[in-house]
Amino acid sequence: MAYITRREGLAAGAMAALMAATGQASAETWPELKLLVPAAPGGGWDQIARTMQQALTGERMVRSAPVTNIPGAGGIIGLAQFINGSRGDGATLMASGFVMVGAILLNKAPVTLEQVTPIARLMGEPMAFVVRAQSPIKTPQDLAAAVKADVSKVSWGGGSAGGVDHITAAIFTATAGADGSKVNYIAHAGGGESMASILGGRVTVGVGGVSEFAQHVTSGRLRFVGITAPKGTAGLPGPTFKDQNFDLEIQNWRGVFAGPGISDAQRTALETLVTEMVKSKTWREQLVARGWDDAFLVGAPFAQFVTDEMKRVSEVMRSLGLIRA
DSSP, rough: HHHHHHHHHHHHHHHHHHHHHTSSTTSOOOBBEEESSSTTTHHHHHHHHHHHHHHHHHTTTTSSEEEEEEOOOOGHHHHHHHHHOOOOOOEEEEEEEHHHHHHHHHHSSSGGGGGEEEEEEEEEEEEEEEEETTSSSOOOHHHHHHHOOOOGOOOOSSSSTHHHHHHHHHHHHHHHHHHHGEEEEESSSSSSHHHHHHHHTTEEEEEEEEEHHHHHHHHHHHHHHEEEOOOOOOOOSBBBBBGGGGOOEEEEEEEEETTTTOOOOHHHHHHHHHHHHHHSHHHHHHHHTTTTTEEEESHHHHHHHHHHHHHHHHHEEEEEEEESO
């Protein structure tokens, strides 16, 4: 009971600040917090938003947290709508991450993450390669040999072009000794569409977050080739590349952004709300259940991280020949 009382007190403080910033007339009614996912249902951003929805409403931090999916172009369509429709809106958050940074660069998008307001990085997750259970590819070395023999014959299924899935496939291909810029990558609008291609055998290898594949590996339909976590990482559902003597280590990240032009009070209120959410029992349990790493970073440090990440990803994509100067 003492824990519940403390949580309610923390949530009430966050809600009071949020309601003051969003123009709510009374703290007696908790406001709605809208969550925008610039991708189809089933992928990593959608998982983040649905988990936030569960934590925020389950812990009674908000009255409701509806999720809206706007797929297309690695999140760029949703980003454009978010920029145009959420200016000054202190009660809407967009889920995004590494994938969008690369997609913006690859598509030479007219909109960028510099136009929105970074709120918090919520989690990190290693990437994974999977194949169907009947595939002859069993190890990173098997996959490397196939790529080196004919890069065009190995097809990769994952999320948006230019995203972390695409970049990870290109880095593996280059490490294997083939041309990373010629990776035969097939982009999908969301996790559900990508999974259908992988399970249906329409691609050679599936690329995505570990949590996206775990249940299908457990059921015996897919098999992990490798996971991009550091060597010796405990608790993973499959072997790391480094534990199999293949040098590949990458971490994806996801977070939330507010619209452009919000006030300092609105930004502070959203940062406070998200900070209290990540302390909640529901969120902590979901981190463990989904195999996500706690990579929480809020406010100005997260804003600087996003700036640095845009520069880093640009350099990686140029080195792989995925984009030109």
